[in-house]
Amino acid sequence: MISEGLEYACGVAYNIPDNVPPSEKPLHQALNCVLTVSQTRYLVNSSTSRRGYLNIRLVQYEYNELLNHLEIFQSRNEPIDLLDFNKCPQSPVWRLIRQGLDFFKILPKYIFRVVPIEINVRHASIVVRELRYEIDRNEKQTNEYDEKKYKTALLFLAGDAAMCAHFWPGRGMNNGMKGAIALARNILRSCTLNNSINIR
Numbered sequence: 001m002i003s004e005g006l007e008y009a010c011g012v013a014y015n016i017p018d019n020v021p022p023s024e025k026p027l028h029q030a031l032n033c034v035l036t037v038s039q040t041r042y043l044v045n046s047s048t049s050r051r052g053y054l055n056i057r058l059v060q061y062e063y064n065e066l067l068n069h070l071e072i073f074q075s076r077n078e079p080i081d082l083l084d085f086n087k088c089p090q091s092p093v094w095r096l097i098r099q100g101l102d103f104f105k106i107l108p109k110y111i112f113r114v115v116p117i118e119i120n121v122r123h124a125s126i127v128v129r130e131l132r133y134e135i136d137r138n139e140k141q142t143n144e145y146d147e148k149k150y151k152t153a154l155l156f157l158a159g160d161a162a163m164c165a166h167f168w169p170g171r172g173m174n175n176g177m178k179g180a181i182a183l184a185r186n187i188l189r190s191c192t193l194n195n196s197i198n199i200r
Contacts, residue, residue, distance in 0.1 A: 082108035
């Protein structure tokens with residue numbers, strides 16, 4: 001697999017109880033979907049609205065800052081408390097997390113975990129290959145020295161086997177369309193060029 005580079009994100013896990021005041025109830029899942037596709041920084045991954053992950057895209061320095069903060073929490077064996085500005089100060093990454101929670105109306109007190117996510121965007125270097133195999137001999141061919149007959153077939157990779165799917169909205173569809181175009185181009189090339197054994 002060939003890497004196109006690393007991308008960074010974090011997952012903010014939340015769990016909102018059923019018996020909360022009306023002012024603390026989560027947004028409807030349909031509204032979460034609309035808010036998710038309306039921008040490119042935040043993504044709510046939840047099937048019930050009450051529990052799930054708020055995924056946040058990060059640049060590398062934000063990701064490194066988050067790792068440093070999480071290591072401190074782990075070394076002290078302390079839980080994450082976004083309401084405690086001494087432990088989670090108004091640094092870029094914590095401000096970003098608080099803004100995302102506010103955007104989706106998720107109260108910080110319902111957060112119980114923050115997970116760093118490193119995404120290695122990769123794809124296969126070869127997606128189409130011609131395979132040449134021997135055809136079964138006819139019963140009439142009894143002589144072992146008869147000329148062997150071969151057939152050529154195409155073997156190709158597609159989907160997750162060919163590339164690492166990106167979980168961000170729109171990215172998976174874009175990757176799928178690019179993969180389909182690349183596959184069609186390679187199949188056409190293999191069918192129109194002579195002696196094209198190793199096709200990229």
